[in-house]
Structure formats: structure tokens, C-alpha cells
Amino acid sequence: MTPEIILHHYDFSNYSEKVRVAMGYKSIAWKSVIVPPVLPKPALVALTGGYRRVPVLQIGADIYCDTRLILRELERRCPDRTYYPYDCVGAANAISSWAETTFLRSVMLLAWGRNHDLMPRELFEDRAAMRGLPTPSRAAVEHAAARNAPLVRAQLPFIENMLADGRRWICGENFSVADLAIYHTIWFLTDRSDRLVHELDGYTKLAAWMARVLDLGHGAHSELDAAAALTIAAAATPDAPRDSHPHIEDPPIGSAVEIRPNDYARDAVIGRLDLLDDDEVSVRMSSAALGEIAVHFPRVGFDVRPVTTTTQRLATTG
Numbered sequence: 459m460t461p462e463i464i465l466h467h468y469d470f471s472n473y474s475e476k477v478r479v480a481m482g483y484k485s486i487a488w489k490s491v492i493v494p495p496v497l498p499k500p501a502l503v504a505l506t507g508g509y510r511r512v513p514v515l516q517i518g519a520d521i522y523c524d525t526r527l528i529l530r531e532l533e534r535r536c537p538d539r540t541y542y543p544y545d546c547v548g549a550a551n552a553i554s555s556w557a558e559t560t561f562l563r564s565v566m567l568l569a570w571g572r573n574h575d576l577m578p579r580e581l582f583e584d585r586a587a588m589r590g591l592p593t594p595s596r597a598a599v600e601h602a603a604a605r606n607a608p609l610v611r612a613q614l615p616f617i618e619n620m621l622a623d624g625r626r627w628i629c630g631e632n633f634s635v636a637d638l639a640i641y642h643t644i645w646f647l648t649d650r651s652d653r654l655v656h657e658l659d660g661y662t663k664l665a666a667w668m669a670r671v672l673d674l675g676h677g678a679h680s681e682l683d684a685a686a687a688l689t690i691a692a693a694a695t696p697d698a699p700r701d702s703h704p705h706i707e708d709p710p711i712g713s714a715v716e717i718r719p720n721d722y723a724r725d726a727v728i729g730r731l732d733l734l735d736d737d738e739v740s741v742r743m744s745s746a747a748l749g750e751i752a753v754h755f756p757r758v759g760f761d762v763r764p765v766t767t768t769t770q771r772l773a774t775t776g
């Protein structure tokens with residue numbers, strides 16, 4: 459029996475929205491596990507070995523972190539209706555990278571600042587702690603929004619311009635990861651409230667394109683509770699790893715490594731290196747509760763380091 463595709467996510471997470479729409483595009487049926495939007499997230503970190511970000515994809519005892527790898531894995535398992543069209547993968551990845559860094563940062567600071575009264579205080583506390591910063595004051599959040607509004611306005615025309623020749627999707631006639639990356643960023647701008655809807659006034663091509671993406675839906679899904687997802691992981695064994703293609707500088711396959719995001723929420727996941735190539739790095743770990751688990755990350759955007767005795771000591775003493 460094919461194991462179920464389980465997405466650990468929460469409703470207002472824009473990166474989760476990226477994956478939900480990817481599953482809508484591919485007509486994938488999936489199970490939905492709702493994760494708390496702030497720490498503690500005991501079930502999620504039990505599955506990931508410490509990674510707290512959202513979304514996370516679970517297929518049996520294989521756990522996929524970060525949307526870039528989640529999309530690749532969904533494509534590998536469900537290749538129909540690709541979002542990596544052969545003639546624009548490079549451009550689509552480069553556009554996604556702009557959308558999810560420079561553009562998203564400005565959109566996020568603007569949207570958080572303009573909607574802060576609608577958001578619980580603990581969200582600000584949690585995200586500041588996640589970045590090792592003090593909780594910002596209300597005035598600081600409003601200032602950040604004011605600084606970033608002009609930057610959002612300076613970048614929105616890029617998107618209208620990408621669609622200027624009447625193309626259906628960002629890279630042409632074929633839907634791609636660039637559509638997903640830009641879509642979830644714009645979604646974030648207006649998902650919280652309609653206070654920023656006016657920022658999109660006059661962008662007619664962008665509005666029509668947004669409506670086409672929204673039409674894709676989220677795919678058929680039903681709820682699953684977190685305990686049931688852990689039971690599924692405990693009953694399964696991870697897939698055998700594909701062949702690795704490490705570089706000469708990389709730690710040996712089979713050695714103990716720690717993996718952390720290289721930007722924020724830099725919690726380490728420690729395990730035995732199982733697979734390493736230019737796309738992916740994965741580790742295996744085992745616990746009494748879940749047995750053997752394989753946790754997978756994209757290669758780019760994550761640091762992989764050998765575990766020293768000091769890191770091991772720190773990990774075991776908390």
C-alpha cells in the first residue's frame with residue numbers, strides 16, 4: 459500500500475500555502491496535521507529531531523523539511539503535471555529565490571506591521587526569540603512596516619512586468635515553482651486582513667494570474683491528529699536512501715552530523731548521514747518512541763557539519 463502523504467502545517471503559514479497549492483495543482487490527496495504556530499511543537503520536533511519550521515511533509519517514517527525539498531519529493535512521487543518545466547527550471551528557481559528572500563522579507567514586515575493588532579503577542583515573542591532578538595515594541599513593528607511599504611511597491615511591478623506579454627504563468631505557458639513562490643508571498647500580503655488590498659490596485663495582469671493560481675485549490679485532504687501521525691511514523695521504516703554523490707569536502711556517509719538552516723530557527727538536527735548530493739541531505743536517527751526515522755533537507759540553505767564530542771554533549775544535556 460502506498461503510504462499516505464501527510465502535511466504538518468497551519469492555516470496562516472504562507473510556506474504551507476505554497477505546498478497546499480502544489481498539491482492542488484497535482485491533484486494529490488493528503489492528510490492534514492495542524493501544528494501550533496508557536497513553540498512548543500512536541501509532535502513536530504519529535505518527528506524532525508528538532509527542526510521547528512513549517513511545513514513538514516511526512517511519508518511513513520520519511521520526514522521532509524523545507525518547501526524546496528518538499529516540492530522535489532512530491533514531484534518524484536507524483537510526476538504528473540510537473541512544476542519544473544524543462545525549458546525554464548533555472549529561471550524559475552532564480553525567480554523563486556528572489557521572491558522568497560528580498561521580496562518576501564519586505565512583504566512580511568509590511569503585513570506584520572499593518573496587522574499587528576490582529577495578531578497575538580506571543581507570535582511576536584516567539585518569532586523574535588527564534589531569531590535570537592528581543593521582542594519588538596509596537597512602534598518598532600510599525601516603523602518596519604513604514605520602511606518596507608516603499609520596497610514592496612518598488613517590487614510589485616516586477617511581477618506585472620513578468621506577465622506583460624499576456625502569458626498564462628510566470629515562466630510562460632507552463633506552470634512552475636516560480637508561480638508557487640510568488641503566489642504565497644502575495645497571499646501573505648492580504649491573507650491576514652484586507653488592509654493591504656489597495657497595494658495591488660492597478661495590477662490587472664497580476665490579479666488575473668493570482669485568480670488562476672487560487673483556482674488550483676489545495677487537493678482533497680482530511681484531518682489527522684498529531685498522535686496518529688506519530689503512530690504512522692512508528693509503524694513504518696524509512697525508504698532505503700538513493701545513491702549519494704558527496705563532494706570531497708563533505709563528511710563521510712554514515713558519520714554523525716548536525717544539520718541546521720543557515721538563516722533563522724537554526725536548531726540542529728543530529729543524526730547519521732544517510733544521503734548527500736547537490737539536492738538533498740538526509741540523516742537517520744532512532745528513538746524508543748518512533749524507532750528509525752529519516753529526516754531530509756535541501757542541500758542549499760542548510761549547513762552540514764560533523765558532530766564533535768562537544769556538540770554531542772550539548773545535545774544530550776539540552
Ligand SMILES: N[C@@H](CCC(=O)N[C@@H](CS)C(=O)NCC(=O)O)C(=O)O
Pocket residue numbers: 470471472473474495496497510511512513523524525526723
Ligand atoms: N525555507 C523554509 C521556510 C519555512 C518558514 O520559514 N516557515 C515559517 C512559517 S510560514 C515558519 O516556520 N515560522 C516559524 C514557525 O512556524 O515556527 C521553507 O521553504 O519551508
